[in-house]
Amino acid sequence: MCRPRFHRLPLKVTAIVVGSATSDGLGGVSVSSARPIPEATVVRMTTYLQVLNRVAAGGGRPVGEDGTISSDQLAALAGVNPAKLRKDLSYLGSQGTRGVGYDAAGLTATLEGALGAREVYPVAIVGLGHLGSALAGYPGFSGRGLPIRVLLDADPNKIGTSVAGITVADIREAAAACRSDNVAIGVITTPESAAQEVADILIAAGVRSILNFAPGNLAVPDGVEVRRVDLALELNLLAFHESRRSGHRAADAVVSR
Amino acid sequence: MCRPRFHRLPLKVTAIVVGSATSDGLGGVSVSSARPIPEATVVRMTTYLQVLNRVAAGGGRPVGEDGTISSDQLAALAGVNPAKLRKDLSYLGSQGTRGVGYDAAGLTATLEGALGAREVYPVAIVGLGHLGSALAGYPGFSGRGLPIRVLLDADPNKIGTSVAGITVADIREAAAACRSDNVAIGVITTPESAAQEVADILIAAGVRSILNFAPGNLAVPDGVEVRRVDLALELNLLAFHESRRSGHRAADAVVSR
DNA sequence: GCGACTTTGTGCCCCGGTTCACAAATGGCT
């Protein structure tokens, strides 16, 4: 609903032979299957990588002496079914060792490579209100290959000021700023009324991935990925949960348990 | 993945007869089916309500002279399939008039009732960093029955200060503050290390719905609803999109298009 | 009053994801 297109990612691995008696040499490249990776799996892979990094940073108690971690352990930490985790990882080929588990460091490296977490993708934030300013200072971004390089706004009172050490530029200079800093990802934290216009500007400036905090759907050309975070929607869903809990009658329908 | 439990909401409507020759009197209560409402449907209902409110506020061009709106129009605005929209609305019973469409005002009222949007659920925010402060000033909350009443933090430098017109209280006073203000929903914007502890405190204070911005999974008892917004995860997914686009090899697998 | 048109409500099929359960593979122990 939030993302009309891209229900399934068109990623395919070259794939050639699965099993069969062909010598598993074949260039030494370990390939898995020809199946595209479901988006839900990609989301979980990101979670697995986060968990692995956290475990590694925290001394790695769940990781054995030999640096291995089992699917059960990792699944418990990530909050998913172990079988699902194994199937997810199988999209990247055989990463584990039967009877032992997964090599934590190796799995981390594989996931980083698969998810592009080793690359650096500069980020631009448009709309330096409270939320935009908060995101500009969020440490989780810069630390993980997503440095915030460009801040843009249309408010003359904000242009030229410094937020989180970066000078806010005029939205009209978006194209030049984004291209010179090689910005790949845009974050929209403007009011809803400006969101579509800003998206068009960002796309014209070469941005192909957008994180949108404004309500409403953005119309974007094919090939542009938009992820939406709707805070009001999240709270409304919690309100629904509360209303259901409190025994409040839903519309004409009566809650029966 | 984010919400291990509650894949399907246990809401059932009393139900009794669908069609059949029984006189449709039966108390005059229009009920629909005995099926529980899928969570995905609830999410979309929230979107429909947002769209309706926006249309009504904007003069209501898509709404006809008689105040009706068709499933096609509403679906286009919400970005969903018309059939899906009709099926979604059918969970609340017959809301539309065949050959005409839906009465915008009536549908809005029904959705508000079903989603609990007419109730007021006070909100507490824990962790007044950049993000928490930004949320405290977010106008989308208070305006929609979700007033922010309590701000909590553990930092002595923040306790006692005023954010968005509310004095920040000590997290140790959480129980008293939440109960006196009848807080139903908690928002966690603390660092990850404190998130679980804060969640426990909130739950002990009577909060049953939590919006968590900290990474990682929260362990909560049954009946507590947790929604997670992971900003780093969102950006990582966009990074994956970029890495796939740029032809970067995913792990050992080669992108083939 | 009747027919034609419009739009809702929904049965049915399809498809993708989740889960189960088991075979295959590996390491350790005797």
Added chain:
DNA sequence: AGCCATTTGTGAACCGGGGCACAAAGTCGC
């Protein structure tokens, strides 16, 4: 060296949501 315990990888069934297409129902025009 051989057996057993352990854990991965995955085939297959299951499940639920999405979409199509059509019947039901209501309105409008004549």
